[in-house]
Amino acid sequence: MNILNHKKWILLLTLLVALLPASPSGAEPKGSTLSSYSVYSKGFRIGTITSSQQFSEQNGSPVIRFETRTTVKAAFLWLRYSLNTVESGILKNGALIAYSRYGEDNGVRIDVEGRLEDDHFRFDIREHGVPRTVTIPRRSYEATTMEFPEARLDFHGKAPVSIRVLDVEHLAVVAREYRFDRDATCTISGKHYPCQVLEFSDQNKSARRWIRKENGTVLMYRQDGSGAKSSYSVQATSIVQEP
Incomplete structure (x- = not known):
């Protein structure tokens, strides 16, 4: 598999496991949560994800500080890949105001730091030792991928809903469509x-x-x-909430 397909495959594994500080009941989150997940591809367990969230209050506004650690090591006949990253951020009033991602992507160091300032979200990136900056106007998106926007959408009548989302994985705004599938039970x-x-x-x-x-x-x-040529499954193994 060439380098491009390596990238396409591993980009699928980025996900949000942070908690959202909003609900229809209006209740405010408190305490902390620790979540653990296993990552599967082609029927094989290829990695783990652990996420911690700490809830607090700042000047009367609810704040969530999260950190997610991802470790992936895949060794198939057609692919060998490793990923070790630490992702963290701050959500205030349910909106992302700071974000960072550090780690190695198949041996290549990639660092991303982002923050909301002056009505823009500015990302400073260093990849292969080369720095660059991406700036996204706040008015260009309705939510970010770190906020679980689908949990706040009204699926009355089960109609799909499309919104503009800042994808922190790709550092770009995308038109994302959300759909309600069904009620279910997880074990x-x-x-x-x-x-x-x-x-x-x-x-x-x-x-x-x-x-x-x-x-x-x-x-x-x-x-x-x-995605284009691969699939994955991330499944919770434990979720512990503390007051």
Whole structure:
């Protein structure tokens, strides 16, 4: 597999496992949450993801600080790939105001730092030792991929909803369509949880998520995705919430 297809394959694995500080009940999230996931592709377990979220308040506004650690090591006949990243950010009033991603992508160091300032989201990137900057006007997007926008959408009548989303994976605004699929049940460590299955798609990828709204937050139990030539599944192994 060439380098381009390596990239297309691993870009599918970026996902949000942070919690969303909003719900129809208006309840405010409190405490912290630790989530663990296994990553699968072609039926093989190829990695793990752990995510921690800390809820607090700043000048009367709810704040979430999250950190996600991803480790992937795939060794197929047609592909060998490794990924080790640490992703972190801050959401205030449900909106992303700071973001960073550090790590190695198949041995190549890639660092990204972003922040909302002066009505623009500015990303400073260093890849292969070369720096560059990407600036996105705040008015150009309605939400970011780090905010679980689908959990706040009204799917009355089950009609698809399309919004402009800042994709922090690709550092670009995309037109993403969200669809309600069905109500379902997820099983984690022998416990059963009611959830909703929602789908999304844009020009870069498509995926299906199993989520649940609880105590002012959104929990993600599973995500299955596909791209040009590959597919993956991220499945929760444990989700622990503390007051």
